[in-house]
Amino acid sequence: MDSITVLMTSPMSDYLEKQLKDRFNLVKLWAYSPKTDFFKHNSHSIRAVVGNTKIGADAELIDSLPELEIVSSYSVGLDKIDLRKCQEKGIRVTNTPDVLTDDVADVAMGLMLAVTRRVCECDRFVRRGLWPKGDFRLTNKFSGMQVGIVGLGRIGSAIAKRAEAFGCPISYYSRSEKPETNYKYFSNIIDLAVNCQILVVACALTEETHHIVNREVIDALGPEGILINIGRGSHVDEPELVSALLEGRLGGAGLDVYENEPEVPEQLFGLENVVLMPHVGSDTVETTDAMADLVIKNLEAHFLKKPLLTPVV
Amino acid sequence: MASDQASTPPRLPEIQSHDLPQVIVLHPPPVFNYFKDLFSKKFHLLKAWESSLPRHEFLTNHAHSAQAMLCSGTGPPISADIIRLLPSLSLVVTTSAGLNHIDLTECRNRGISIANAGEVFSEDVADLAVGLLIDVFRKVSASDRYVRHGLWATKGDYPLGSKLGGKRIGIVGLGSIGFQVAKRLQAFGCNISYNSRKRKDFVSYPFYTNVCELAANSDVLIICCGLTEQTRHMINREVLLALGKEGVIVNIGRGAIIHEKELVQCLVQGEIGGAGLDVFENEPDVPKELFELDNVVLAPHMAVFTTESFKDLCDLMIGNLEAFFSKKPLLSLVMNE
DSSP: OTTSEEEEOSOOOHHHHHHHHHHSEEEEGGGOSSHHHHHHHHTTTEEEEEOOSSSOBOHHHHHTOTTOOEEEOSSSOOTTBOHHHHHHHTOEEEOOTTTTHHHHHHHHHHHHHHHHHTHHHHHHHHHTTOGGGOOOOOBOOOTTOOEEEEOOSHHHHHHHHHHHTTTOOEEEEOSSOOTTSOSEEOSSHHHHHHTOSEEEEOSOOOTTTTTOBOHHHHHHHOTTOEEEEOSOGGGBOHHHHHHHHHTTSSOEEEESOOTBTTBOOGGGTTOTTEEEOOSOTTOBHHHHHHHHHHHHHHHHHHHTTOOOSSBOO | OOOHHHHSOOOOOOOOGGGSOEEEESSOOTTHHHHHHHHHHHSEEEEGGGOSSOHHHHHHHHOTTOOEEEEOSSSSOBOHHHHHTOTTOOEEEESSSOOTTBOHHHHHHHTOEEEOOTTTTHHHHHHHHHHHHHHHHHTHHHHHHHHHTTHHHHHOSOOOBOOOTTOEEEEEOOSHHHHHHHHHHHTTTOEEEEEOSSOOTTOOSOBOSSHHHHHHTOSEEEEOSOOOTTTTTOBOHHHHHHHOTTOEEEEOSOGGGBOHHHHHHHHHTTSSSEEEESOOTBTTBOOGGGGGOTTEEEOOSOTTOBHHHHHHHHHHHHHHHHHHHTTOOOSSBOOOO
């Protein structure tokens, strides 16, 4: 298939890049500057786009690629893809669900434990040589804390399963109730926030869920409450989150995503009740390879006219 | 001229502390930082550390008829020498789950009962063990440092971590804490095996008779056992090499279960993949070589340091002492195994 031209939008994975280069005629968007050069030379030959959470396939890109047949995203999130445009133009879209579910859920749990038990703060405490001066202080117990999940999809369910093993009562807010689970359903996010101690954002980013965690939700979660975000930065009104943390109106936060990555609000750097990770939810050797393999398999299936493995559109 | 004494208001009768049962305390346990008053309301505490007398003199002069002692893992070991100064001692209550600081043989010979922390903080310790493990695998503390130093924007994406799901976890010591760790990690899709003094009938996890074999068949070792003569330096270079270059070790037991010098050497030389440590051989000293390493997460023996555990511990200690003095069964008597 090396006559088929595939566009990769950003340097998301060396392994994926090599796989694409071995199988297709690979064009790298970031090798061109300015962008206009690229469009002049390649736009008519590109039949597939491989995007990720940084650069997907927006309306402008789709419109500039008249031969585009498929967008295979190196992510499960679809917020960087203009799905409606793809649907209109009959362009297929695939993503990478399931293979990254466990890793993202593990990071959510890691953040919950790190924030409640102050693991990172302890590590700093020891490395700074403070232990000889006196013991660390008391933190809150994690086991048994009420966990509220926004979005009980694959990742939300995997988080619930893990938290249950710690004796945490689980509640959730989702587009639809899931009666097959034993978890307590709330029909709106405010009620969920009022009734939990740890609020975890695990839903997809859409127009409806943009800034779903706003001032009102943060106030409902309260000065003992903890926010965990492993969804998208734009799920949370970031300036509101920062001022709530600085003013002590929110108890703590564990974040893997931000509104303007890789920028992270510097005011958070001095806070001990916050843990900041650089969007690594699916960043393990095992999972990134599995994601890349899935991208490749979807592309090959498409060009061999076989059923797509993980189609979205 | 009214006398000075006539103007002094009459003293209200108060419970004299010497009416309360005596409890010897050589060194204040950490729980005293928060709840000392709850103890001193109910017991006459013989506080050796507050006396100007040397310890053996204090005990000889003041603790002759004391039947109970409250101790902890911090403070002087409860040695045979100390026990022999206390002819009336018949109960030692320790605020720890561990018993390595108490001369168990001497207690057995004297018929002294021991009550410990039971299962009061097993969940908290298990939580920290899992927290340390996820931190090492997914580089939580290391990537948090990276972000706080502003490196994400300048140096790019953080290096990849390792997937926890499907990993083989070897639990060393399947007691109350080890069992809670196993229960949690099963939910992450990990496979559990263990080594313990005895096989446990109530679990179906694979059992290994020796810790080296467990290490050879595991990706992770989590040390959850007590410190005894048998377990001192049980985790040595041989065991660590069996665990292997990708292997991770988590210790929430006692520092001396691991041969610390050999652990540091293995970490520095890349013979094992990483470590999460809450305990060390010589607390509060931590080997400085570990401060250079990003694949190591360090905690200051704080696995039980939650407000819930301390309160539960306080209630349990007081409960044991009250039971003893009213000749009722102890709440968390340590049975000889």
